[in-house]
Amino acid sequence: MRYSVISFDLDGTLVDTAAEITEAVNRTLAEFGVPRQDEALITGFIGHGARHLMLRLLAHLLLQEPALADRLPPDAVLQRLDRHYQATAGRLAQPYAGARDTLQALRGAGVRVACLTNKEHRFATLVLRACRLDDCLDYVVGGDLLPQKKPDPAGLRHVLGVLGGQAHRAAHVGDAATDVETARAAGAQAWAVPWGYNGGESILLARPHRLFDSLPDIAEHVLAANRAGGFAPAMA
Ligand SMILES: O=C(O)COP(=O)(O)O
Numbered sequence: 603m604r605y606s607v608i609s610f611d612l613d614g615t616l617v618d619t620a621a622e623i624t625e626a627v628n629r630t631l632a633e634f635g636v637p638r639q640d641e642a643l644i645t646g647f648i649g650h651g652a653r654h655l656m657l658r659l660l661a662h663l664l665l666q667e668p669a670l671a672d673r674l675p676p677d678a679v680l681q682r683l684d685r686h687y688q689a690t691a692g693r694l695a696q697p698y699a700g701a702r703d704t705l706q707a708l709r710g711a712g713v714r715v716a717c718l719t720n721k722e723h724r725f726a727t728l729v730l731r732a733c734r735l736d737d738c739l740d741y742v743v744g745g746d747l748l749p750q751k752k753p754d755p756a757g758l759r760h761v762l763g764v765l766g767g768q769a770h771r772a773a774h775v776g777d778a779a780t781d782v783e784t785a786r787a788a789g790a791q792a793w794a795v796p797w798g799y800n801g802g803e804s805i806l807l808a809r810p811h812r813l814f815d816s817l818p819d820i821a822e823h824v825l826a827a828n829r830a831g832g833f834a835p836a837m838a
């Protein structure tokens with residue numbers, strides 16, 4: 603097996619974004635007179651983009667306190683969230699250990715690397731730039747760039763099309779069941795990391811093909827596989 607493309611999820615895989623998403627959400631709620639919510643609660647809704655997260659949180663809050671409905675018109679809340687997330691995206695983001703080195707090691711070995719995230723593209727760009735990962739990626743696809751989001755395989759197929767890779771020589775790495783489903787549906791290897799946000803559930807329940815304990819382990823695995831599956835260059 604020789605891998606030609608490795609695609610990475612963003613939130614919970616390359617970068618810990620829980621604190622800045624929580625901050626944007628709480629600054630938004632404060633404008634509507636709603637108390638701060640715990641990071642653990644908010645983190646549980648990460649996975650389908652910031653707007654989707656806010657709508658799920660609103661549904662949760664209204665279930666607990668139906669009278670809040672008058673104070674929280676969804677369109678107005680989403681508009682304010684956009685503004686607050688624009689201000690916090692990349693500010694509190696922490697790349698996981700070895701993120702930059704891993705992407706560079708893969709590229710140095712001739713593997714093309716992408717970031718495929720459900721986070722809105724403009725926010726993903728801010729986060730990647732702040733974490734100095736933008737210049738280590740060959741391609742980035744945010745959740746609002748295509749009509750379909752993960753777990754639809756369209757995004758991963760798009761990445762492979764742009765980078766000239768084939769699914770059977772590709773892997774998508776993620777922290778959520780959504781990522782595993784995306785990779786499998788596209789016919790790529792579904793690789794997972796255990797440190798992210800999967801709605802509080804073990805990612806093993808999603809049955810990834812492989813679980814990695816660190817980002818550098820991914821580069822090591824791919825480089826070893828490519829060395830083993832390598833072939834001598836054709837003689838002139
Ligand atoms: O922003 C989100 O909710 C999810 O983003 P991810 O696809 O990078 O995990």
Ligand SMILES: [Mg+2]
Binds near residue numbers: 649
């Ligand atoms: Mg994720």
